[in-house]
Amino acid sequence: MSANLIEMRNISKSFGAVTALSDVTLTLPHGSVLGLVGDNAAGKSTLMKVLAGAITPDRGKILIDGAPGRYSHPIGARDAGIEMIYQDFALVPDLTVAQNIFLGREIMRSVAGVPILDRKTMSARARELFAGLGLRVPSVTLPVVALSGGQQQAVAIARATAFNARLVIMDEPTANLGAPAIEKVRETITRLKENGVAVIIISHRLEDIFAIGDAMMVMKQGRVVGTRAVDDTENAEIVEMIVTGRDPRERTAVPA
Amino acid sequence: MSDTTSTGSGAATPTRRQLIVGLVRYGMFIALALWLVAMSLASEYFLTPTNILNVMRQAAPVIIIGVGMTFVMATAGIDLSVGSTVALVSVLTAGWLALGLPAWVVLPLVLAVGAAVGMANGFIITLGVPAFVVTLAGLTSIRGFAFVYSDGYATPITDPVMIWIGRGDILGVNTPFAISIAVAVLGWFLLNRTRFGLHALATGGREEAARVMGLAINRIKILVYAMTGALAALAGIVVSARLSNGSPNSGVMLELEVIAATVLGGTSLFGGRATIAGTVVGALLIYFVRNGLNLLGVNPYWVQVVTGIILVVAVLMNTVLNQKVESWARAAGEDES
Ligand SMILES: Nc1ncnc2c1ncn2[C@@H]1O[C@H](COP(=O)(O)OP(=O)(O)O)[C@@H](O)[C@H]1O
Ligand SMILES: [Mg+2]
Numbered sequence: 335m336s337a338n339l340i341e342m343r344n345i346s347k348s349f350g351a352v353t354a355l356s357d358v359t360l361t362l363p364h365g366s367v368l369g370l371v372g373d374n375a376a377g378k379s380t381l382m383k384v385l386a387g388a389i390t391p392d393r394g395k396i397l398i399d400g401a402p403g404r405y406s407h408p409i410g411a412r413d414a415g416i417e418m419i420y421q422d423f424a425l426v427p428d429l430t431v432a433q434n435i436f437l438g439r440e441i442m443r444s445v446a447g448v449p450i451l452d453r454k455t456m457s458a459r460a461r462e463l464f465a466g467l468g469l470r471v472p473s474v475t476l477p478v479v480a481l482s483g484g485q486q487q488a489v490a491i492a493r494a495t496a497f498n499a500r501l502v503i504m505d506e507p508t509a510n511l512g513a514p515a516i517e518k519v520r521e522t523i524t525r526l527k528e529n530g531v532a533v534i535i536i537s538h539r540l541e542d543i544f545a546i547g548d549a550m551m552v553m554k555q556g557r558v559v560g561t562r563a564v565d566d567t568e569n570a571e572i573v574e575m576i577v578t579g580r581d582p583r584e585r586t587a588v589p590a
Numbered sequence: 591m592s593d594t595t596s597t598g599s600g601a602a603t604p605t606r607r608q609l610i611v612g613l614v615r616y617g618m619f620i621a622l623a624l625w626l627v628a629m630s631l632a633s634e635y636f637l638t639p640t641n642i643l644n645v646m647r648q649a650a651p652v653i654i655i656g657v658g659m660t661f662v663m664a665t666a667g668i669d670l671s672v673g674s675t676v677a678l679v680s681v682l683t684a685g686w687l688a689l690g691l692p693a694w695v696v697l698p699l700v701l702a703v704g705a706a707v708g709m710a711n712g713f714i715i716t717l718g719v720p721a722f723v724v725t726l727a728g729l730t731s732i733r734g735f736a737f738v739y740s741d742g743y744a745t746p747i748t749d750p751v752m753i754w755i756g757r758g759d760i761l762g763v764n765t766p767f768a769i770s771i772a773v774a775v776l777g778w779f780l781l782n783r784t785r786f787g788l789h790a791l792a793t794g795g796r797e798e799a800a801r802v803m804g805l806a807i808n809r810i811k812i813l814v815y816a817m818t819g820a821l822a823a824l825a826g827i828v829v830s831a832r833l834s835n836g837s838p839n840s841g842v843m844l845e846l847e848v849i850a851a852t853v854l855g856g857t858s859l860f861g862g863r864a865t866i867a868g869t870v871v872g873a874l875l876i877y878f879v880r881n882g883l884n885l886l887g888v889n890p891y892w893v894q895v896v897t898g899i900i901l902v903v904a905v906l907m908n909t910v911l912n913q914k915v916e917s918w919a920r921a922a923g924e925d926e927s
Pocket of ligand 2: 378379380421505
């Protein structure tokens, strides 16, 4: 087993004329919580979509547990235990809670040799999942469109943790949420960490990352500005890195 | 949700609320039932077994293709080429039977032609051309093929298998309707109980979510069009068998009737919501209305006007009203709990 769960090396990605990522490198130890911060359009979501297999990078490679990951498809990432909670939750509104949780990984049973959806088992598992996470939805057979924003997020969290994830990526999980829901997200991340699951969280709320994170990586305009251990930095330094796009320690290090 | 609906909700009891939601959701089923009752009072011929079985036979091609169209619409697509596929299959079936090929060779062959046409539609759609454009091109060019192949002439069909498909019966039910019910039952199973149906609904419900969950979106799209093409071919066989000839003019405007029946039944044009039972009821409603108005001696042109009006009202009920009522009922339910 490698020391690091994830190593992303020299990842680059352009959308037409827009360079979303250039030469980005990221290292994530097993079971650690990394905060990914930066201005809008810094490339945070794109980097995480690359890691989740939803975007194919132009260049670069990804090592999972030291072994090269095959990254043509979200299924490949999910099979490797990498789950992502998308900023818009990526739920299908007209499907039920249980259908969304198991979408693409349905539990089947066989009737006279014909594989059919095992809806009972999937509903039961979904209920167990919510109970285990301490999250609540009115019913797992309700369409997701009938749920509130916080409840939809609970569904996305349940889906991301349903299949023995080793890494859960959360893209702005606390945006547009009230204080109680934000507290729930923090609790969930803490619980994942206790279970040895690594978490990458994209957030504008630095206080959340200082409270629950191990490290922070700052990005600007598709590049990495710098990385810090949470107990080796403070709010002002991170804000400076976000705004200027420079690492103050490198700048002072060079002339000396 | 507007204020007026949520303040009004306090008065409605849960049972009353369920009743209202049900009335809107199953509006078409209720409309069909009411129409059947009203017509049976107005005309004593209407409710006779002969008439009912006759209407069901007329509706069979629309039900058969409608099952495929329901899947296509589930993926947020549309297929305008099905009427022309009926014509192509009609002339090919008659032509190949006239060459002396046996029915057990010709029928699988024309079904394969329909599936191939649909697969081609689906493939081009996955390249990024809008389904409307691809299948509109199909609508003109496939019928063009039918005219080229037949030189514009109809060819009589005398094959006994075809005669049975068109005029025979199974357990007292005419063969076309029996075939359409078998197709509908299989379609219901596929849509509601299998991974394929679920993935079709997910693709149309929110394609980006389906994509990041790793669903094989292109394969699903190609399959729903291939299936609809094959069902259009099956309908083409039934239509030709019924008329005992293969004509390049068969199935004209059939695509519009199929789309109308599917939408009438409650399937969303925008994808993600689909119902096979609704499509069957939608098709029956169109044909029972037409039959009833004919029996009353109403000018056939009015029948077309009425069909159009029913379509608009049904879509209003299925989209705007249905959503309003459902969110109203949910809000009211939350107030109480
Ligand atoms: N699918 C896409 N097509 C075109 N441009 C994109 C796409 N996704 C992201 N971008 C561009 O890439 C850049 C980085 O975006 P993103 O990763 O969403 O930033 P962040 O999440 O840090 O705000 C932005 O300039 C954005 O407009
Ligand atoms: Mg983003």
